Amino acid sequence: MESNKLIELLEKMLRIRHFEEKVGNLAARRMILGSVHLYIGEEAVAAGVCANLRQNDFITSTHRGHGHCIAKGGEFRFMMAELFGKSTGYCQGKGGSQHIANFDLGILGANGIVGGGMPIASGAGLSIKMRNTDQVAVCFFGDGCCNNGVFHESLNLAAVWNLPVVYVCENNQYAVSVSVKQASLIHDYYLRKDAYGIKGCQVDGNDVIAVYEASKEAVERARKGEGPSLIECKTYRWRGHYEGEFDRHYTYRTKKEIEEWIDKCPIAQFKAYLIENNIITAEKIDQLEEEIKRELLEAVAFAEDSPAPKPEDALVGLFENE
Ligand SMILES: Cc1ncc(C[n+]2csc(CCOP(=O)(O)OP(=O)(O)O)c2C)c(N)n1
Ligand SMILES: [Mg+2]
Structure with missing residues (x-):
């Protein structure tokens, strides 16, 4: 892979990590309304997958969606304003953390309903097929979605209709506090590809290059009209299910398990790889992080200074044809 592309991947992951850290702090200070689910530890998935997408490709996202939005080109200030519930946000402050959408960027929406993005992605795939374009739809979803009926319906239809969708x-x-081991006897969800007769694989979700390569193949296949794929990325969330979960007594996972995964940090691993291979220096990375932090401060100021939505606009924008 070219150096520029590798640095781009690092930058995307750093943008996500710093955004999430800032949001975590703001949420603790009650400056953000509503619940917030952070993506820290999982950055390699969104960054690796979206590096294969064009602006007019589609994604559907989840309740833990900030990383997907940033990876697909979402701007800090409009995201931050949305989290603050301000009228300058991506959804004029009506969506908040769990419902950011922007059709210009192909972001069909984060979704507070577990599995809510699955049929939307399949529908986007059907629309691409009917319009006969070479776009691709990517559906991000969690392990918690895999045992919902909508998973089966969405994958099965995409398979029989040969739709250009990559299910990630x-x-x-974990789904909140429920381990995959309690949720299913098959913990390797990519194996379900065979139930639908589609392609798929499992990758280390903390290895951004592995994610990039696996999704590249799946995206290319979809673009060529060769149908959907199911990619499973094994990863781990470092924070609680939502900001506000304080599992001080480690009731559903151990401190040791969390620490082991923090040791496998996708960003630290990738930084070390890039420095070792003389792709970028540690100083240059520091500089990049300082720039990102500056941009974040500006985004917070933009959000704070923005007006709240007007009560008379409460119903505006709720339906496309209004
Ligand atoms: C249909 C539905 N059922 C239950 C919930 C409550 N809920 C919110 S997030 C979540 C767990 C999701 O777990 P997973 O899909 O693995 O995503 P993760 O939080 O791990 O990223 C649940 C059960 C919901 N939002 N929607
Ligand atoms: Mg999960």
Whole structure:
């Protein structure tokens, strides 16, 4: 892979990590309304997959969606304003953290309903097929979605209709406090590809290059009209299910398990790889991070200074044809 592309991947992951850290701090200070689910530890998935997408490709996202939005080109200030519930946000402050959408960027929406993005992605795939374009739809979803009926319906239809959709399972091994081991006897969800007769694979979701390569193949296949794929990325969330979960007594996972995964940080691993291979220096990375932090401060100021939505606009924008 070219150096520029590798640095781009690092930058995307850093943008996600710093955004999430800032949002975590703001949420703790009650400056963000509503619940917030952070993506820290899982950055390689969104960054690796979206590096294969064009602006007019589609994604559907989840309740843990900030990383997908950033990876697909979402701007900090409009995201931050949305999290603050301000009228300058991507959805004029009506969506908040769990419902950011922007059709210009192909972001069909984060979704507070587990599995909600699955049929939307299949529908986007059907629309691409009917319009006969070479776009692709990517559906991000969690392990918690895999045992819902909508998973089966969406994958099965995409398979029989040969739709250009890549289903990306972010298997962070828990749905709130329920381990995948309690949820299913098959913990490797990519194996379900065979149930639908589609292609698929499992990758280390903390290895951004592995994610990039696996999704590249799947995206190319979809673009060529060769049908859907199911990619499972094994990863881990470092924070609680949502900001506000304080599992001080480690009731559903151990401290040791969390620490082991923090040791496998996707960003630290990738930084070390890039420095070792003389792709970028540590100083250059520091500089990049400082720039990102500056941009974030500006985004927070933009959000704080933006007006709240007007009460009389409460119903505006709710329906496309209004
Ligand atoms: C249909 C539905 N059922 C239950 C919930 C409550 N809920 C919110 S997030 C979540 C767990 C999701 O787990 P997973 O899909 O693995 O995503 P993760 O939070 O691990 O990223 C649940 C059960 C919901 N939002 N929607
Ligand atoms: Mg999960």
